[in-house]
Amino acid sequence: MDYSQFLVMKQEIGLLVVFLLVFLYDTFMSKRALNSLQGVSIIFFGLLTVCGFCCACPTATETAFAGMYVTSPVIACIKNILNVGVLIVLVQSINWNNSEAQVVRRGEFLELVLVTLFGMYLMISARHFLLFIIGLEAASLPLAALVAFEKNKYESHEAAIKYILTAVFSSAIFMMGLSYVYMLCGSLYFGEIAAQVATQQVSVLLIVALAFVVAGVGFKLSLVPFHLWTADVYQGAPTSVTSYLSVISKGSAAFAFLVILTQVFGAVYSQVWEWMLYALIILTITVGNLFALRQTNMKRFLAFSSISQAGYIMLGIVGNNAMGMASLMFYILVYIFSNLAAFGVIQSIENATGKLDMTDYRGLYKSNPKLSFVMMLAMFSLAGIPPFAGFFSKFFIFAGALSGPTSIALYVLVLIALINTIISLYYYLLVVKAMFLSNDEPVIPTFKSACSERIGMWVTVAGIVCLGIVSCFYNEILTICQQYGLLGGLA
Amino acid sequence: MEIMYTIVALAIIIFSILTVTTRKILRSATYLLFTLFAAAIIYFMMDYEFLGGVQIAVYAGGIVVLFVFSILLTTSPGSNSEKLTNRRVWWGILAAVCTAGVTGWALLSRCAEIFATKPAMADYTMQDLGEDMLSTGHGGYLLPFEAISVLLLACIIGAVAVARKR
Amino acid sequence: MFSNPLIYFVVIPVIMLLGIYLSRNMAQIRTVAVAGSLALLGLSAWLLVDYLGLRAAGADAPMLYRGDWTWFSAMNIKLSVGVDGISIAMLLLSSIILLTGSFASWKINPLPKEFFLWLILLSIGVFGFFISIDLFTMFMFYEVALIPMYLLIGIWGTGRKEYSAMKLTLMLMGGSAFLMLSLIGIYYNAGLHSWNLLEIAQADSIDHTWQMFLFPMAFVGFGVLGAMFPFHTWSPDGHACAPTAVSMLHAGVLMKLGGYGCFRVAIYLMPYAANELAWIFLILTGISVVYGAFSACVQTDLKYINAYSSVSHCGLVLFAILMLNTTAMTGAIMQMLSHGLMTALFFALIGMIYGRTHTRDIRQMGGLMKIMPYLAVCYMIAGFASLGLPGLSGFVAEMTIFVGSFENTHTLNRVFTIIACCSIVITAVYILRVVGKLLLGPVYDKHHEELTDATWWERTSTVTLIICVAAIGCFPNFFANLIRTTFSPEIFKVLGM
Amino acid sequence: MEPIIPILILCLPLLGFLVLGLLGPKMSHKAAGWYGVLSIGTVMVLAYITAITYFFSGAPEFILDGTRLQYVVFNQDWLNFYKDLTIRIGFLLDPISALMLVVITTISFCVHLYSLGYMEGEKGFQRYYAFLQLFSFSMLGLVVATNIFQMYIFWELVGASSYLLIGFYYQRPSAVSASKKAFIVTRFADLGFLIGILILSYYTGTFNFTDLTGSVLANGSSVNNLITPGVVASLKFGGASFMGCSLLTWALVLIFMGGMGKSAMLPLHIWLPDAMEGPTPVSALIHAATMVVAGVYLVARLFPLYLMEEAALLFITVVGAITAFYAAVVACTQVDIKRVLAFSTISQIAFMMVSLGVARPEIHEGLGYMASMFHLFTHAMFKALLFLGAGALIHAVHSNDYTAMGGLRKYMPITHITFLIGCLAIAGIPPFSGFFSKDEILSACYENNFIWGAWMSMVAGLTAFYMFRLYYLIFWWDEPDYGHHKPHDAPWPMSLPLIFLALVSCVAGFIPFGEFVTWNGEPYHIHINWVGVAIPSIVIAVLAIALATFMYRKKNPLPDKVAKATGALWTAAHHRFYWDEIYMFITHKIIFNLICKPIAWFDRHIIDGTMDGLAWCAQRLSITIRPLQSGNVQSYVYVYLFGALLLGGVTAAVVLL
Amino acid sequence: MEIKLLYYLVPSLIMFCCGLYGFLTRKNMIAMLISLELMLNAVDINFTVINRYIFPDSKEGMIFTLFAIAIAAAETALAIAIIINLYRVTKKVETDEASQLKG
Secondary structure, three states: OOHHHHHHOHHHHHHHHHHHHHHHHHHHOOHHHHOOHHHHHHHHHHHHHHHHHOOOOOOOOEEEOOOOEEEOHHHHHHHHHHHHHHHHHHHHHHHHHOOOOOHHHHHHHHHHHHHHHHHHHHHHHEOEHHHHHHHHHHHHHHHHHHHOOOOOOHHHHHHHHHHHHHHHHHHHHHHHHHHHHHHHHOOOEHHHHHHHHHHOOOOHHHHHHHHHHHHHHHHHHOOOOOOOHHHHHHHHOOHHHHHHHHHHHHHHHHHHHHHHHHHHOHHHHHHHHHHHHHHHHHHHHHHHHHHHHOOOEHHHHHHHHHHHHHHHHHHHHHOOOHHHHHHHHHHHHHHHHHHHHHHHHHHHHHHHHOOOEHHHHOOHHHHOHHHHHHHHHHHHHHHOOOOOHHHHHHHHHHHHHOOOOOOHHHHHHHHHHHHHHHHHHHHHHHHHHHHHHOOOOOOOOOOOOOHHHHHHHHHHHHHHHHHHHOOHHHHHHHHHHHHOOOOOOOO | OHHHHHHHHHHHHHHHHHHHHOOOHHHHHHHHHHHHHHHHHHHHHOOOHHHHHHHHHHHHHHHHHHHHHHHHHHOOOOOOOOOOOHHHHHHHHHHHHHHHHHHHHHHHOOHHHHOOEOOOOOOOOHHHHHHHHHOOOOOOOHHHHHHHHHHHHHHHHHHHHHHOOO | OOOOHHHHHHHHHHHHHHHHHHOOOHHHHHHHHHHHHHHHHHHHHHHHHHHHHHHHOOOOOOOEEEEEEEEEHHHOEEEEEEEOHHHHHHHHHHHHHHHHHHHHOOOOOOOHHHHHHHHHHHHHHHHHHHHEOEHHHHHHHHHHHHOHHHHHHHHHOOOOHHHHHHHHHHHHHHHHHHHHHHHHHHHHHHOOOOOEHHHHHHHOOOOHHHHHHHHHHHHHHHHHHOOOOOOOOHHHHHHHHOOHHHHHHHHHHHHHHHHHHHHHHHHHHOHHHHHHHHHHHHHHHHHHHHHHHHHHHHOOEHHHHHHHHHHHHHHHHHHHHOOOOHHHHHHHHHHHHHHHHHHHHHHHHHHHHHHHHOOOEHHHOOOHHHHOHHHHHHHHHHHHHHOOOOOOHHHHHHHHHHHHHHHOOOHHHHHHHHHHHHHHHHHHHHHHHHHHHHHOOOOOOHHHHHOOOOOHHHHHHHHHHHHHHHHHHHOHHHHHHHHHOOOOHHHHOOOOO | OOOHHHHHHHHHHHHHHHHHHHHHHHOOHHHHHHHHHHHHHHHHHHHHHHHHHHHHOOOOOOEEOOEEOEEEEEEEEEEEEEOOEEEEEEEEEOHHHHHHHHHHHHHHHHHHHHHHHHOOOOOOHHHHHHHHHHHHHHHHHHHOOOEHHHHHHHHHHHHHHHHHHHOOOOOOHHHHHHHHHHHHHHHHHHHHHHHHHHHHHHHHOOOEHHHHOOOOEOOOOOOOOOOOHHHHHHHHHHHOEEOOEEHHHHHHHHHHHHHHHHOOOOOOOOHHHHHHHOOHHHHHHHHHHOHHHHHHHHHHHOHHHHHHOHHHHHHHHHHHHHHHHHHHHHHOOOOEHHHHHHHHHHHHHHHHHHHHHHOOHHHHOOHHHHHHHHHHHHHHHHHHHHHHHHHHHHHHHOOOEHHHOOOOOOOOHHHHHHHHHHHHHHHOOOOOHHHHHHHHHHHHHHHHOHHHHHHHHHHHHHHHHHHHHHHHHHHOOOOOOOOOOOOOOOOHHHHHHHHHHHHHHHHHHHOOHHHHOOOOOOOOOOOOOHHHHHHHHHHHHHHHHHHHHHHHOOOOOHHHHHHHHHOHHHHHHHOHHHHHHHHHHHHHHHHHHHHHHHHHHHHHHHHHHHHHHHHHHHHHHHHHOHHHOOOOHHHHHHHHHHHHHHHHHHHHHHHHO | OOOEHHHHHHHHHHHHHHHHHHHHHOOEHHHHHHHHHHHHHHHHHHHHHHHHHOOOOOOHHHHHHHHHHHHHHHHHHHHHHHHHHHHHHHOOOEOOOOOOOOO
């Protein structure tokens, strides 16, 4: 009964403390003090983020609870990346939260965001499936409530229903798969399962169980064909929630996916899940792109874009090595900034004018040059155009995918992914086209976006511009990954 | 024991099917309750009395009641849901059969395990359970225990936020 | 880092970007643009002189002004710069065209500021590409150069600009998709943990089977930008719709990135596969040469004519590169220079004519020689350069290519050399067709008679280009030697030459 | 020899071009004209000095043991390809280049001077002189070329300046199309030339004439006019052959193709008649005296090589003979006096070609070669004379057609006399120069083969006939109504060149040409074979003139009757045997409509269509899979479930079965 | 007759598939949730019996079930809250109705 083990979980504890502080502040403070609720929470969370970078960062791989929980510089790093993303999301959401319909629920918003983040932390750090499931549920169930936050909008409710039903269904499938894994291995500790998988012969049961597990996590990551909820939910959810869903939730799931596949089923890499992954990646990228082609609602459009981005993220797992992992993390980091920049603009426009359709963006450059500039940078970064960060992340993710033993199949996979970048470039350029090329009179009048939104945009733009060119981010991530890796393997 | 098993197994199968086929939704909830009871009996048969108890208390006592309330809230009592179209039914059956087929095929690949017989088990008392729940070592579940409390709290907050009128 | 002169090819444009961003009116924008491009031109001219001096003093490294600054240390990606004669020639070309392009867009409208911002971003890509010898950096600059095209054509273009801009961007990006795969493949298969061109070339450690796989991708990747048949269709539409300066820069410099890349990356790093697979691309580029010329014969839009002509001429560049011998490659690089200058001249003139007559259809113009003799004479000179009149740049380049190509004794190469030679006749046909219809003959449209001749900035732009075209045409040996001395033996050691 | 004079010979015209071209618009007509005349005058003097120095100084670098040598005055590297394959810009002095220097500068000077009067007051006067200077520069560069590539360079430049000058009246559509035609046809021929050069240079490893033709440099080590065995071996290309002919034959024939284009040999002759759209002095300079003989000059330059391949020489002879006859026949039926002269030119050049083709040192010590060069020289003089005379006529009556002329002998005596001298010279009546050169050609033909001799004699008769037909129709025949402005002789700048050229035509035949110009540099003593060749040909010429006199001296219906009587033949000849129509058909119907247009269509619809089609496919596919996203959560779950099952099932099946 | 592990797994699988069928075919969202409970319960049974039969020495399966029940409860509560929320807006709890977001 060594309770000091909790101290290993510095980041989780810190997050919980922030959560509780916000919760208490929200519950007990006077109405006037509540006006500064968001500021206070952001300060708290900001402090936590800063701590995550300096004092809460482990210097080596540390485990707790008999290996049920693990943290390492790599894991701390991904958590920090998520923290930064959440911080931006929180900043961007200030204006929306202060809107009349939302103001009563802003406390809940903050709390739910923090608690889902806690869930994601658990997903990332868990080395036991029970803990993992709890993390997964903690990361998805409160999100359903968040999706339903836009009370006076029907779409929000529909989206929430779709989200929670598919989420629960997928967790049922996931747990079904898990039960068979348990049957094969007799344990739910990752390490023990991995040992068992390595010694046993590959059986149909393992493959089916693995498929179910992949489906369960793939759902969070919205891999095709487990993705169909994504677009509807992204469209229906409040924009702040959508941006949170699209980057943070996706980023954490991607890393968790990496952990599960490499740490638990690493032994059957080339026999089983490499091929599954190929199929999923090709499907995800292609189908996501094809759907994105003809979307006009900006949020829905970004939903499909994020699906295809998920496919690219998966390429980092294909490498099955530290290089791939580093690329994946870097990709997530860049993706967070790029996508949040796009959502920042969408949100700002939505809050000011309520317009969400791509046709409404026509001629935006004439009325709001700065917003359209940010949007353009975001689109370029998502499309992987240098010198913006997206280019670097894409390059490294491809390099990561190919860093393993060379095989033609891998090259073909990457080639397909690369060809898909052309389709994606097409639809990203559609947005640019609407904003810049259109000669129509702008639909959206000139307006001044809120201070918080502007801060958010500046930060994301700075990220888009700097993350790639300034090499230390990727260097640092790759060094950490190569040095520490995850628990066992992947070093 | 065998008789007990047969009854329970039949109950599970029959009530499961009834749960999803009956056109009265309230009955559906009721059949679910029976299924859950049957499951609880299995837990007892497995010598996990506490689990059986929890099953009855939480599922039967909590969840099903929740269902009944919500059903009463959203549907007029006694109304039948409209008949399902054949297409819908057959697709559902196809999906179920496929799942059963794939999973069954998978299960059959592991003959050694699935034809295992019930071995003896050391007594597992409530105290052991309590200690496991609070232990931090191998086979200890303190962390999940704490984590799920956060989850439940979050769900409460979420449900409150959703359910709030404005 | 800043002691290396090459870095200023990127620094100056960046400063220009800043300057233009801070500019308040058109005059300031022009000042910055012209001053910056003059600085670049001066820099490249100085570089040329200094380079020759160094070479004369016995510097025999394959690349001079080498500089390596680690960038992504974990991947061993560096910002490696270095130039040889070829790169210097290209830098010179780029800076000349940037300068003339700035003059050509003297009165750009609307959004002049944005226009110049994008134009200079494009030039950053171009300059960066030519000074880099690190595959990653090179590729990055390559892509930097591609994307501003979309906006430049889309916003300031004419005609079906949105369609063309999209098509151009997507096709070029398609090429670069292949390219990216190939570069990563080269990195891993060379097994050197280095992205440095020279090191990879020196080690020549890429497995032959892999070369056969990677070479076509690299060649197609760059070949798309070099308008290789059948990936050339972006060129007519894109050039036709682009604003003047963009057409100039794109056809004049950007298309050269293709040829340069094919040489620097595809052939230089994978000589074995180049030798084995050259025939495939020889056929394609040979077709490009004749096909582009034939297509140009029936076009009626001036820019389409010139675009197809570019397909033909750039086809010749790739064609010559594939001959895998020094002479032909020298010719290829000279053709790049020559085509860059004269096509820029063409597009500048077309832009100027279009700015006056508001049509590019040769059927609706005629007798411009009488109305705007200056522009007409310039157009004629450009035409003569294009059809390979001695004394202008086209001739020396084409002759070097033909002589070099004939050096290759394979029957296929010979046959395609002769087919490519035919292009000189077809070129004459379409050039003279345009000259005859557009410049000569009676004035077609009476309204045109009031039009004015070139303004001073237009004269500056065209005269600069004509002087360069004539300089190459009259003193080819200087350029040929500059280029030829660059082909250090190690390039050809595997080819057995 | 100091290179300064040769350099000046080349640079002064170039400088003239640049000065007149760039500063021309700022100059007055007079200044520009006189600048041009002075510039070319200086060049003429310098060229004479050079030629005289070469022929008469007797310096050992020019002549050794009675053999004239090739002397490279300077040879500057211009563009190096590989090894010794270098284009050089140099100045080669040898008998033929010295001859050409004289011819070109003389005619050019005459034309410059003549144009002062002819082009007076024309718009673009300065431009005209600039182009003339450019042409002179290019032509001089061509003849003094030290290597075949330099020749090709100037060859192209000559073509371009010809293009510019033909299209001088650029507002006239006919001039524009004529200039285009001239350029493209010669370009097509140059393609052959280029490929020939490529083949030749690849296998011999050199462009230099001195290496190719085996003559030696004066400062070289060996005095040897024969080709060294090594060169022979490399020239035979190790027996390499293509389609049954040796590569050397191919190379030579292809190179000759370039000559065919420039010298308007059948079937590449079609541009020359049209080229008469240019100002008449230009026709005199370019399309009669200088540029069109470049083909002859080219063959003469490479003559030792041609000697190695009888087949190539035979080809030249056949082409020349056919062309000579064809052009002579056509000339009999033309209305436009410049066209008549143009076809006459074609025919005469063909004479020179035939002469080269039949030249065999083993038969007659290179008589043919000498005769060809001799005829080149005399023809340049009298044909320039004829053209300039025609220019004076056109200047006077403002029409090109003889139908607008007639009886002009009264009004334009100087023109009349000089034109008559020209006609007598070309008809081969002694003592005019044409007689001597043509006689040598016929001798050479007869000595090679009687058939060639007879054939060419017949052509010579035709020549006399059509020239006098022209003469009579212009100066006699019937006088049309000239109105108030009676035609009168041209002003002195135009008359002076006429008189000068007429004098030259009278006396040039007495130059002992063989002493100066022979294929191997050794002197050849001309002796006229009076009985065998000269007398018969004089008789034929006189008979032909008599016939012409009978038919055309006075207005009579005979010509029309003859035309009716010969019917189809006359019409065909009048239409130049439909060559233009055939070319029109090939270029427009076949190349333009069957190649260019389909390619353009293919490009737009197939290639481009494929690219657009890919985009369309993506869009279609996108719409096709749209039902997947039906909005119903249960359908999502179906996809999810089947996805998971397939993922597991298929993987299991693939891995384990 | 000895009761084998399979004899428990088969009813649980049938239960799971029934839940699946219900989830896929029922129109009422609450009925769908009920079906989901069947699926989750099937998983619970699986864990329990597998634990008891194959790994009697560890408690992992059983404890997993314990937690799963808690999770299921949380899920159900939240789902029902959302359904009722939707019901308040549209007065409908049919999935076919809630399919306006699509494409």
